[in-house]
Amino acid sequence: MYSEKVMDHFQNPRNVGEIENASGVGTVGNAKCGDIMRMYLDIDENHVIREARFKTFGCGAAVATSSMATELVTGLTVEEALKVTNKAVMEALDGLPPVKVHCSLLAEEAIHAALWDYAEKNHLKIEGLERPKTDISEHEEEEEW
């Protein structure tokens, strides 16, 4: 059901854990639909992400997308990190099953939420960053016959 990359990131998730006194922390999703992601970012004075860590309650895809997202944003500037989309996360994982696309949306939103927290703490305005949605859900589509 999952690609080899997804399975690899699920079995050996990168950057699991917390960062003490993180520059920004964002939590998205809700337990009701079974996914919660928390992203910790350590950002230096040049607005470059030195380290990213995560904790996730969720399925295999949720863990793998969080893990991949932390890898993708590490070393990027805040502005660059903002451009890491759910599509980029999915592509880096060699795709996700259609029912798991919302997991990648959650990963994108977790990055935004952590950046938002960073911006608020430092009274910064980051171009293009909007208040994150805490709840990512999508409507189930009826299959056509």
Add this chain to the structure above:
Amino acid sequence: MKNLIYLDHAATTSTLPEVVDAMLPYFSAHYGNPSSVYDFAQQSKHAVQQTRTTIANALGCPDKDIYFTAGGTEADNWAIKETAHAYRSKGNHIITTKIEHHAVLHTCEYLEKNGFEVTYLDVNEDGIVTPESLEKAMRPDTILVSIMFANNEIGTIQPIKELGEIAHKHGALFHTDAVQAFCQVPINVKEMNIDMLSASGHKLGGPKGIGFLYIRTGIKIGPLIHGGAQERRRRAGTENVPGIVGLGKAVEISLATMEERAKKESELRDYMMDRILAEIPFTRINGSRKHRLPNNINFSFQFIEGESLLIMLDMEGICASSGSACTSGSLDPSHVLLAIGLPHEIAHGSLRLTLGNENTKEEIDFVIEQLKKIVGRLREMSPLYEDYMKKGNK
């Protein structure tokens, strides 16, 4: 490759070797159509009849009350839809429960769209439908009550005899989906006030694609499948003769071993439940401990999600299932776990293990050790666990 530890017997079972042996001649030597007149086909006809007798004896009913179907789902569809059609002049109210299999729930929802009224009974925290709640829901226009014998997820066994009695007292028919219970616990349709009963072959060591519906003599429901005179004109289509033969053999063996299996499996079940409860904190057992199928185990591990758990178990060669949303293809967790009152996040972290005759204590010990490791690992990764521990430490 790792040894496979199969703990998902409620999903399906392997077809017993004796069953396969019994079936094989009916693909080749005895391939005749039971409806044909020539002598060559008589063996097929006889074999179908033999299975009918085996099942009828198991349930305590006349042979002619057993009708072969393509499985439990068809049997459920048939019983509910055709009772609704046949008894419509008497009323249009049906009663079922919130914890039924989708074969019953979706059929009832279909009937609701077609002008019938359906009451979905609540269950208590053990997953039991109380006789009082059925009594309260009965109406003069109630034509059918359909309540499963034992639940497929949490293994809770219903007080079928009492529930059937209440349905009859109010002039309604009583159907039960016994897919998980047949050949696991003793069933007598007459003593238990059952008018119709659905069952399936592949849950008890038989082949897939075969099941049956028991319809008590005197119940006037028509066929669901039209197109031929098979099964006393009530279920058209050439009989699945090898499947029926396999079903017969599986029932014969399962009945003979039922008592012994129930003892062995319930001991393993209780051993595992006790150990997990003692050794993994923040864990609960779902379903009744007393009124429970001998082979069903269902846990909720707080702070973790079921699909992750299943994948990690799979990597150790352990086959299990979960009530997590991610395994159902929707965002909602199991309707059964929600019906017994679990909050969403705890329902998401559920695990169902269903035992079979071949499972050993060594396997269970291995699974317990793996579960301790995996649950611990997933909790380390869980923001819910982090929040809980931080709050707890303050």
